[in-house]
Amino acid sequence: MDNPIKVKIESNADLLLLRPLDVFVRQLVQQIPAFADHPSEVDGIELAFNEAYTNVSRHAYKGRDTKGPISIGILIHLDRIEICLEDYGISFDPAQAKTPNLDEPREGGLGVWFIKKFMDQAIYNSSDGKNVLLMMKRFPKS
């Protein structure tokens, strides 16, 4: 039976915590045997988490000196990892995150695209003032 390993981190979505949390996620994924020979997949998960956290800090809590709360939940199942970010800031319309026109170099707007590109699933929901992004990555087959 799948009894996932659970991690929960509660903090304010300050950019000060971006790097320590990125490193934590990276090292956690590196501990999963299935990712041992897949460094680019580890890079991808770290990047997806980084982009998701940065979006909450920069956009959901835009203009706030003291950033609002963020809850980070990580579940390590037998065959996949799930990373869930919850915040209470400005919600985001996923419909606006269109595929970027890569023939025009962009200074922004690639974060959500990276998340979709590097994770197997990314679902965003917003209701009752709470925004939830659930990202999932299946373990690579060796």
Add this chain to the structure above:
Amino acid sequence: MEIEKKDGITIITTDERLDAVVAPKLKDTVKKIAEETATKLIIDLEKTKFIDSSGCGALVASLRTLIKNQGDMKIARPSPQAQTLFQLTRLHRVFEIYEDMDQAIKSFS
């Protein structure tokens, strides 16, 4: 982030991470450097193991700033992770990228 000048070329060596924390600083630094007309700039990514969309955006903004002032920018020694993102975003077609620092310097002559 370290800045040095060598034979009329400015070299910015970025830190281990080029992310949302340092992207604004890189953009501001390049803006100041680009005030001088026809600035030759190399961004050396040798130490940078991780780059995100903010880092990519800062590099695009830097190139635009320099071109606006008749300058030019080359990128040297990107990590495999950076190369993956450049390929994915097609920025490898926008940036002049060199795996070797000497080649990057010579490209300005």
